[in-house]
Amino acid sequence: MRFAVLGSGSRGNATLVASNDTYVLVDCGFSLRETERRLDRLGVSGKQLSAILVTHEHADHVHGVGLLSRRYDVPVYLSDGTLRGMRKPVEAGFRLVGGQGLRIGGLGIDVVSVAHDALEPTQFVFNDGRRRFGLLTDLGSYCPMVLDSYRGLDALMVESNHCRDLLARGQYPYFLKQRVGGDHGHLNNHQAASLVNELGWQDLQHLVLAHLSSKNNLPHLARQCFVDTLGCDEDWLQLADQDSGLDWREIA
């Protein structure tokens, strides 16, 4: 199994997960043209996609979903709530439900419900029968059920959205600070590092920090928080960037 990131952050998210010739795209927050450009950078064509999985209806995750799915005739998997929340039309190929397990080609997928200010947000844990890769962004808090779903992974990409202090001191209006920092907002650096610490990280081949806010976070602050909390080597941590994403990572 392997994964790559087209881009991550409030200006667009999309992640590729692949096993042999099965390619699944999680979210598509970029225009069709930009998505094609970024797929091309990773050596993938839209024609190779088996499915587009949608985590929730926020624009940074769905902007290009409808166009991409129609252009390449790729089925869209999403929850009923996410479908209801979509502002642009999309044809639902498969309805996701939290707690469900499904299979797309060579990939098994566990659907996990999370706390976020969307109608029915989900996140995913992938497996190829041998290794497990967890994708966990856009959540303001986590319960034991989420922890259980993400234990024993071989690779994890986790949101480290904001620095608590930068958010508090920053330009956002009060209501937005409350929203971002609230239980249904986004994980801050400390929450994300504590989550990974609780899950255990020693067996992870890859730990990728994602969905960093460009206004309320800085890569070195996020990294330092993980180094302080986990005691890991700073160079071992990886970061999915808004513009350059992250090149293919193999989970051996």
Ligand SMILES: [Zn+2]
């Ligand atoms: Zn988002």
Ligand SMILES: [Zn+2]
């Ligand atoms: Zn969101």
